[in-house]
Amino acid sequence: MNPSPSRAPLGIGVIGCGEIAQLMHLPILHELPDVRIAALCDLSAEVLDALGRRFHVAARYHDYADLLADPAVDAVVICTFDHGPVVKAAIAAGKHFIVEKPLAFTAEEARLLVEAAERSGLVALVGYMKxxxxxxxxxxxxxxxxxxxxxxxxxxxxxxxxxxxxxxxxxxxxxxxxxxxxxxxxxxxxxxxxxxxxxxxxxxxxxxxxxxxxxxxxxxxxxxxxxxxxxxxxxxxxxxxxxxxxxxxxxxxxxxxxxxxxxxxxxxxxxxxxxxxxxxxxxxxxxxxxxxxxxxxxxxxxxxxxxxxxxxxxxxxAFRRQWQHFLACIDKGATPMTPLAGGLExxxxxxxxxxxxxxxxxxx
Ligand SMILES: NC(=O)c1ccc[n+]([C@@H]2O[C@H](COP(=O)([O-])OP(=O)(O)OC[C@H]3O[C@@H](n4cnc5c(N)ncnc54)[C@H](O)[C@@H]3O)[C@@H](O)[C@H]2O)c1
Missing domain, CATH: 3.30.360 (Dihydrodipicolinate Reductase; domain 2)
Incomplete structure (x- = not known):
């Protein structure tokens, strides 16, 4: 049983609609109560159109900056190849997020992301679903x-x-x-x-x-x-x-x-x-x-x-449990089990x- 939170369904934007987004994040988000897939972003128009139709998502973007500026998007999952710039932009836009592993390509890059996420007070998880x-x-x-x-x-x-x-x-x-x-x-x-x-x-x-x-x-x-x-x-x-x-x-x-x-x-x-x-x-x-x-x-x-x-x-x-935990962090102030600091370590x-x-x- 999922007790209904006292908010409207959380609007999730999916940035990078490739393999892991299609196999796990999108179908799970589609099934979970209290969330809705608010927007999609990918480099490929073919992918955007096919997935937009499949999951009934009208807001489709090529540039993640446009998705992040969409007020219907409350939180994002980052499933691109290069995460660092997207994480930085998500924090600047004030969106909670799950970033697929690895957090970044180097510790030097990750350190700045951890500092920015901690300063922001946003819910930020690394996608260590295991x-x-x-x-x-x-x-x-x-x-x-x-x-x-x-x-x-x-x-x-x-x-x-x-x-x-x-x-x-x-x-x-x-x-x-x-x-x-x-x-x-x-x-x-x-x-x-x-x-x-x-x-x-x-x-x-x-x-x-x-x-x-x-x-x-x-x-x-x-x-x-x-x-x-x-x-x-x-x-x-x-x-x-x-x-x-x-x-x-x-x-x-x-x-x-x-x-x-x-x-x-x-x-x-x-x-x-x-x-x-x-x-x-x-x-x-x-x-x-x-x-x-x-x-x-x-x-x-x-x-x-x-x-x-x-x-x-x-x-x-495991990916579904991860999403449920993410929602518990947002709705109930649960302590993130996979904060960005772990990705840096x-x-x-x-x-x-x-x-x-x-x-x-x-x-x-
Ligand atoms: N948690 C897991 O077990 C798991 C499993 C597989 C992949 N991953 C991670 O997920 C991420 C994606 O992997 P994948 O296998 O889905 O790769 P993929 O290549 O299938 O998908 C990446 C998608 O991102 C899009 N993209 C790339 N740059 C973009 C940009 N700047 N703006 C918008 N879209 C952009 C591409 O068009 C592509 O559709 C990787 O970081 C990978 O490490 C995690």
Missing amino acids: IYDPGYRLGIDAIGRIGRPKMVQVHDFAGRFDRYQQLYDQVRGSDIDPGVLAAGRKAADDAVAAMLGKSHAAYAELYMTLLMLGSHDLAVLRGAFGPVERVDYAQAVGKTHLLAVLGLPGGVPALLEVAFGALYEWWDEWMTVYGEADEVRIDFQNPYVRNAAASVRVKEQAGEGASERHLPGTPDT DLILAERIIKALPARDNQP
Whole structure:
């Protein structure tokens, strides 16, 4: 049951109507009570027209500045490739927002966004939806019961990305000037190259892997144990395959493995926490599958022997829980669970991990 807030439905503007907007944010916003999709923004007219018709949205913009100036828009979700300029403009326009991960391409850029968001008093979340996953929440409770961990392992090899595409209709525009996309990509590459410097220039792709795929894993690790204190070791196994040994609060070691490219038919992303007498493992779902939560396995002592329990998370979509939390922050003053400051911490850690690799100015 959703108690009705004493306000008109919140008008949401969707900026960047590509894959994640179409697969998750738009259908969820369409179904949620007490919100309405007030406006869409994308570079592609084909995409805008198709989605505008599908979701009955008349306000369609090519320029996010125009969407942000629309008084029917109370809040936005930012699903473009380059988030920083849009976040800055959303804050200046006084709109609450969810920004997809990563918050920015570098910590330097993110720091300014965090300061501006904190000054504004707006509700601002990074779209780390796994933090809201009911299975992850169950797993956090189970981890809290096993005492000080001996060791933590976070593993994300993902899986086949082509499989989910057959589950949903997706409109892709053929009318975007490739020069505009290339310029956006180059601006990001230049910012990353400047941050990495010549000594670590060869790891740009690995850094982006850590941002695009691994930032979720840095967030779930931080959500469970607090900020990582040390980077003890890092290895570039391949161009998009990273191994790192981290130090968590209390001197607990964590092994992090992140890689793109596995052709697994399953989604291979999990966190295992080894206690003195018990073990808890959280298996995350393919992020593109709706109504499926992470699941938890607990191995523990039972009398003279061992037992293994499987705790299925309540079926739900982590993205939907994220939207419900966003609304609770706006309507009831709930404390943001994924504030921008966390996105900044993850960018700082990503940079530290990459800079812990041996200097190399050509490809690994
Ligand atoms: N939370 C998750 O699990 C998850 C999963 C996938 C993607 N993402 C994030 O979502 C973002 C988008 O990813 P995607 O896979 O949907 O990409 P995509 O390329 O499919 O979509 C991006 C869309 O933004 C539009 N766009 C780009 N620049 C724009 C601008 N300046 N103004 C208006 N529209 C603009 C493009 O036309 C495109 O339609 C990325 O930051 C990505 O990291 C998050």
